[in-house]
Amino acid sequence: xxxxxxxxxxxxxxxxxxxxxxxxxxxxxxxxxxxxRDLAELARHGLRLRWILDTHVHADHETGANALKTATGATSxxxxxxxxxxxxxxxRDGDDLPLGIGAIHVMATPxxxxxxxxxxxxxxxxxxxxxxxxGCGRTDFQDGSSDELYDSITGKxxxxxxxxxxxxxxxxxxxxxTTIGHEKRCNPRLAGKDRAxxxxxxxxxxxxPPKQIEQAVPANRHGGALQxxxxxxxxxxxxxxxxxxxxxxxxxxDLRDDDxxxxxxxxxxxRADYQDVxxxxxxxxxxxxxxxxxxxxxxxxxxxxxxxxxxIDNVWSVTGGxxxxxxxxxxxxxAHSHD
Ligand SMILES: [Fe+2]
Numbered sequence: 020x021x022x023x024x025x026x027x028x029x030x031x032x033x034x035x036x037x038x039x040x041x042x043x044x045x046x047x048x049x050x051x052x053x054x055x056r057d058l059a060e061l062a063r064h065g066l067r068l069r070w071i072l073d074t075h076v077h078a079d080h081e082t083g084a085n086a087l088k089t090a091t092g093a094t095s096x097x098x099x100x101x102x103x104x105x106x107x108x109x110x111r112d113g114d115d116l117p118l119g120i121g122a123i124h125v126m127a128t129p130x131x132x133x134x135x136x137x138x139x140x141x142x143x144x145x146x147x148x149x150x151x152x153x154g155c156g157r158t159d160f161q162d163g164s165s166d167e168l169y170d171s172i173t174g175k176x177x178x179x180x181x182x183x184x185x186x187x188x189x190x191x192x193x194x195x196x197t198t199i200g201h202e203k204r205c206n207p208r209l210a211g212k213d214r215a216x217x218x219x220x221x222x223x224x225x226x227x228p229p230k231q232i233e234q235a236v237p238a239n240r241h242g243g244a245l246q247x248x249x250x251x252x253x254x255x256x257x258x259x260x261x262x263x264x265x266x267x268x269x270x271x272x273d274l275r276d277d278d279x280x281x282x283x284x285x286x287x288x289x290r291a292d293y294q295d296v297x298x299x300x301x302x303x304x305x306x307x308x309x310x311x312x313x314x315x316x317x318x319x320x321x322x323x324x325x326x327x328x329x330x331i332d333n334v335w336s337v338t339g340g341x342x343x344x345x346x347x348x349x350x351x352x353x354a355h356s357h358d
Contacts, residue, residue, distance in 0.1 A: 042065050133162050
């Protein structure tokens with residue numbers, strides 16, 4: 020399953036790819052400043068983040084890779100030719116990144132930038148800025164090459180089955196996805212065009228440089244947040260918390276309302292109002308670690324977010340809340356999800 024998120028200022032799509040059986044997830048192209056939103060989505064669906072994947076070193080926004088890594092402990096990765104010093108892994112064509120019982124397959128698709136990669140997950144391909152909906156990424160900066168992009172799109176992406184769903188890095192008209200078949204037939208930059216025609220078209224786009232390129236490119240080579248880290252709450256999976264919790268030193272704080280507590284009392288937990296920040300700070304100061312738990316994982320994340328912004332760093336939000344702890348699992352994904 021795939022969740023599609025959007026950053027309006029840069030028209031960037033961020034994706035959560037999830038394996039429903041294991042609840043393991045990958046985030047593709049996170050945007051700095053949206054880490055809290057991304058974590059909330061992970062919590063809402065009871066997901067454990069395994070991978071933070073950038074499709075390339077972006078010029079139009081800063082990646083949220085470091086901020087999310089700090090919160091989740093997931094592994095960050097980007098194409099080797101991006102020459103990033105801030106990501107954990109440098110990816111090469113053909114790499115497989117395990118996710119649940121499957122894997123995300125890495126395809127090198129250079130041209131927009133030399134290090135651009137696409138990620139294939141089953142019948143889906145995340146193309147970053149290589150292939151867009153009825154468009155493609157520009158090739159006039161960051162060592163772009165229209166010849167390489169032509170080869171990547173026509174030789175590699177168009178070799179995928181026509182029914183493959185294409186999830187682009189951007190769309191400036193709020194369209195969500197396309198297919199390989201549609202792009203082969205209808206992409207005005209490629210359909211019916213040979214290499215020479217494509218090269219000429221790309222050389223004459225005459226686009227203004229992205230506004231943030233001077234800051235974004237160097238920051239993204241460090242995984243984002245070069246100057247100031249975004250404070251984001253830490254999350255722990257319910258089953259990990261259950262194993263790690265030590266009643267002698269840690270506090271388990273139940274943020275649920277009376278009805279939920281009456282129905283299912285949690286041993287060793289003390290209760291608190293999720294908006295009572297003063298009380299929660301006092302608990303954090305008097306314990307080694309504080310685990311916040313609520314019914315679904317939403318209140319605990321809100322409370323953890325409030326605490327982290329006061330400088331408290333020993334607080335964890337239990338992902339998926341009591342639903343996950345009792346192994347009922349989270350409710351099925353509903354809003355803006357795509358099977
Ligand atoms: Fe780009």
